[in-house]
Amino acid sequence: MTAAIVFEELEKGQRIGERRIELSRADLVRYAGASGDLNPIHWNQEFARSVDLPDVIAHGMLTMGAAVQLVVDWVGDPGAVVDYQTRFTKPVVVPNRFGTEVEPSTALTVTGSIGAVDADARTVRVDLAVTAPDLSAPGADPATAAQLKVLVKAQAVVRIA
Amino acid sequence: MPVNPDLVGRTYPPAETYSVGREAIRDFARAVQAAHPAHHDVEAARALGHADLVAPPTFAIIVAQRADAALVADPEAGIDFSRVVHVDQRFTHHRPVVAGDELVAELHVDQVRAVGTGAMVTSRAEISTVAGEQVATTVSSLLVRGEDQ
Numbered sequence: 514m515t516a517a518i519v520f521e522e523l524e525k526g527q528r529i530g531e532r533r534i535e536l537s538r539a540d541l542v543r544y545a546g547a548s549g550d551l552n553p554i555h556w557n558q559e560f561a562r563s564v565d566l567p568d569v570i571a572h573g574m575l576t577m578g579a580a581v582q583l584v585v586d587w588v589g590d591p592g593a594v595v596d597y598q599t600r601f602t603k604p605v606v607v608p609n610r611f612g613t614e615v616e617p618s619t620a621l622t623v624t625g626s627i628g629a630v631d632a633d634a635r636t637v638r639v640d641l642a643v644t645a646p647d648l649s650a651p652g653a654d655p656a657t658a659a660q661l662k663v664l665v666k667a668q669a670v671v672r673i674a
Numbered sequence: 675m676p677v678n679p680d681l682v683g684r685t686y687p688p689a690e691t692y693s694v695g696r697e698a699i700r701d702f703a704r705a706v707q708a709a710h711p712a713h714h715d716v717e718a719a720r721a722l723g724h725a726d727l728v729a730p731p732t733f734a735i736i737v738a739q740r741a742d743a744a745l746v747a748d749p750e751a752g753i754d755f756s757r758v759v760h761v762d763q764r765f766t767h768h769r770p771v772v773a774g775d776e777l778v779a780e781l782h783v784d785q786v787r788a789v790g791t792g793a794m795v796t797s798r799a800e801i802s803t804v805a806g807e808q809v810a811t812t813v814s815s816l817l818v819r820g821e822d823q
Binding site: 534540543544546547548549550564573574575577578579581582585586589590591592594595596597598599600601669 | 698705731
């Protein structure tokens with residue numbers, strides 16, 4: 514949550530923050546149920562491999578939906594997001610991992626900065642950089658794997674009251 | 675090309691109405707790890723001036739993907755869903771989606787173009803209330819992979 518944002522103090526290049534979002538297989542099942550997107554590439558390893566994916570991958574829409582929360586919490590009102598777009602460039606691989614329960618096996622890193630200010634419309638465009646570790650190789654370690662850009666041109670336009 | 679190019683300009687009329695419920699908003703918000711109180715607490719949403727719980731910015735994908743299903747299921751389109759990759763997505767909100775909305779979507783096929791042996795299909799869902807108020811426009815591009823892609 515934020516104190517009130519003062520539109521006149523916002524300028525291009527300002528950073529709005531950073532967030533780490535952990536993902537487990539259970540999170541993918543939860544998103545499948547909530548969204549109605551039951552494509553088995555998001556929860557069934559054998560199926561994912563049968564269509565030449567390295568493993569189960571997150572829904573692109575889960576990554577997109579989770580990433581914008583940085584913007585929502587910064588601006589303080591989910592209704593202020595008037596436009597939001599992205600391209601999906603790399604899949605987010607979510608390996609199987611569990612102990613006594615299903616555990617997160619990867620994490621998104623989201624950073625946001627102001628890309629443009631429109632004084633007439635009283636809107637700002639927040640540009641998001643979203644990465645996840647490259648876990649396409651079996652047994653890859655999320656702590657040391659290269660970070661891949663999974664969303665490109667992820668931009669949210671928000672209206673400032 | 676694995677998609678019929680004659681689809682461009684085709685429109686699929688609204689099918690069933692989608693009733694936006696509070697629990698659907700809460701479930702979707704939890705699924706995208708959206709903790710903002712306006713998704714969960716009616717009083718918090720009203721304090722921001724909304725009529726009821728506010729849906730997360732990507733909630734309209736539920737309505738849009740139901741509309742997309744009409745296109746994918748159209749035998750004239752020739753789309754093999756197991757070969758579809760989501761390439762890009764955009765949401766333009768004319769106003770926020772809130773609990774209690776009764777939404778319908780009209781789907782428009784804006785572009786079909788060859789990409790190697792595959793095809794890129796760009797569709798647009800115009801989402802409005804049953805009373806005709808514009809709520810959101812969503813645009814998505816799907817790549818239908820060709821034989822060797």
